[in-house]
Amino acid sequence: MKDSSEVQARLDAVDYLVDDGLAMAVFLSLRLGKPLLLEGEPGVGKTAAAKALAVALDTPLIRLQCYEGLTAGEALYEWNYQRQLLHIRLAEASGSRLTDADLFTASFLQERPILRAVRHPGPTPAVLLIDEIDRADDEFEALLFEFLGEAAITVPELGTFAAVVPPVVVLTSNRSRDLHDALRRRCLYHWIDFPAPARAAEIVRRSVPGASLPLIRSAADFVGRVRTLDLDKSPGLAETIDWVSALAALGAISLSRSDALSTLGTIAKTPDDRLLVAEAVHQEIS
Numbered sequence: 001m002k003d004s005s006e007v008q009a010r011l012d013a014v015d016y017l018v019d020d021g022l023a024m025a026v027f028l029s030l031r032l033g034k035p036l037l038l039e040g041e042p043g044v045g046k047t048a049a050a051k052a053l054a055v056a057l058d059t060p061l062i063r064l065q066c067y068e069g070l071t072a073g074e075a076l077y078e079w080n081y082q083r084q085l086l087h088i089r090l091a092e093a094s095g096s097r098l099t100d101a102d103l104f105t106a107s108f109l110q111e112r113p114i115l116r117a118v119r120h121p122g123p124t125p126a127v128l129l130i131d132e133i134d135r136a137d138d139e140f141e142a143l144l145f146e147f148l149g150e151a152a153i154t155v156p157e158l159g160t161f162a163a164v165v166p167p168v169v170v171l172t173s174n175r176s177r178d179l180h181d182a183l184r185r186r187c188l189y190h191w192i193d194f195p196a197p198a199r200a201a202e203i204v205r206r207s208v209p210g211a212s213l214p215l216i217r218s219a220a221d222f223v224g225r226v227r228t229l230d231l232d233k234s235p236g237l238a239e240t241i242d243w244v245s246a247l248a249a250l251g252a253i254s255l256s257r258s259d260a261l262s263t264l265g266t267i268a269k270t271p272d273d274r275l276l277v278a279e280a281v282h283q284e285i286s
Contacts, residue, residue, distance in 0.1 A: 001030055015206040016045070016052030017199060025190035026053065035148050035169035037133075037184065040192035042174050043236015045203075047131055049192075050170035054127035057168070060120070063129045064113040066136040072143050076153055077115040080108045104157035114144075115153055115161065122165030133183075134173040141180045148186040197224045200240060207241045211248040218255035219244050222284065223267065229276050235267040242266040257285045 001007050004023040007030075011018050018026070026049070029036035038046040054061035064075055084103045091098045111119065117128040133141070147153055151166035171187060173179060195203065201220040205213065220240060227234045235243070243266040252259045260281045268274040 001027060003027060010056040011049075011052050014052050014055045016048060016056075017195075017203055017206070018049070019195075019199075022049070022190055022192060025188055029170075029188050030168060032188070033151075033166055035171060035187040037171045037173065037179075037187040037189050038192055039173045039175055039189070041194060041234065041236055043238035044192045044194050045237055046172040046192055047129065050127055050129040050131075050172070053168065053170065057124055057127065059124040059168075060126045061129060062113050062117045062120075062126050062167070063131060066130065066132045066134075066140070068135060068137060070136045070140050073112070075112055075114055075140070076143065076147075077112050077155060078110045079104065080110050084108050106158060109155065109158070114147055117167040117169075118147070118151065118153055118161050118163045120163075120165060120167060125165045126167045128167040128169045130169065130171040132174060133171045134176045134179060138180065141183050145182055145186065148183065194224075194227065194236065197221045200224065200237060203237060204241055204244050208244045208248055211244050212253040214254050215247060215252055216244055219247065222255065222260075222280075225284070226267070226277055226280055229280065231268075231273045231276060232270045233273060239267045239269075255285055257281055260285050 001010060004020065004027040007027045008018055008020075008023040011023070011026075025036055025038075028034070038049060040046055050063075051061055087103065087108075088098060109115075113128065114130075117126050120126040130144070148169065151163040152160050154160045194200070197217075197220045200223070201217045204216050204220055205211070208216070223235050223240045223243070243263060246263040246266050247255070247259055250259055250263070261278060264274055264277055264281070268277040
């Protein structure tokens with residue numbers, strides 16, 4: 001992509017709207033070949049950005065969902081121990097002798113998401129989504145430093161695999177914990193804000209094309225006001241889309257109090273939040 005305007009146009013074509021800041025961040029990530037770290041509240045479209053980018057580039061999306069206890073064997077690579085054991089037994093049956101070099105070869109190596117992205121043949125780079133990196137342990141971040149800095153992975157038994165076509169790397173974080181400075185230094189950075197009501201309405205319209213425009217606008221405006229309340233979990237775009245989808249499924253063409261109250265579970269996810277949002281519905285929606 002030649003500039004950030006083309007990034008906006010290509011993502012807009014796959015129904016993912018970006019502002020100038022995110023478009024520039026994506027453009028620079030592509031042009032400089034550096035990983036892009038996206039942070040923001042849950043539900044603002046961080047994961048969707050990587051998915052849309054893969055569609056816009058017409059390239060595979062390789063996703064690594066992070067969680068506490070994630071290991072190198074699940075994220076980078078793993079040895080196929082069953083095949084190695086079978087190889088040993090076959091060698092014993094035939095009277096052959098095996099060395100470590102016979103067992104630790106590329107044919108016994110199982111690719112996990114990061115190694116798969118490194119070895120993607122191209123010609124277009126794969127998009128690697130490392131989703132919710134803040135959910136993984138601090139120690140896991142250190143496993144990523146070589147890959148994020150050099151687009152390479154070292155397998156001690158085989159050497160270093162360097163990407164011929166380096167992947168486009170997008171990391172997301174909800175800031176549930178602070179990330180290591182060394183990881184941040186290896187990435188470009190962008191914070192995704194919750195969009196203004198007009199942009200939120202346009203995003204929802206593209207996600208729920210069957211909903212009426214008055215319903216979408218009213219719902220987006222109401223969610224924007226609800227987000228100013230002292231909630232345990234403020235509704236994001238994902239919740240707004242779910243809410244409008246639910247309202248449209250009920251046949252609503254405008255926002256009414258009864259429909260809003262009956263579908264509160266799409267935007268209020270704790271008992272306390274439900275009470276606060278219900279009170280806002282009674283005050284603002286007739």
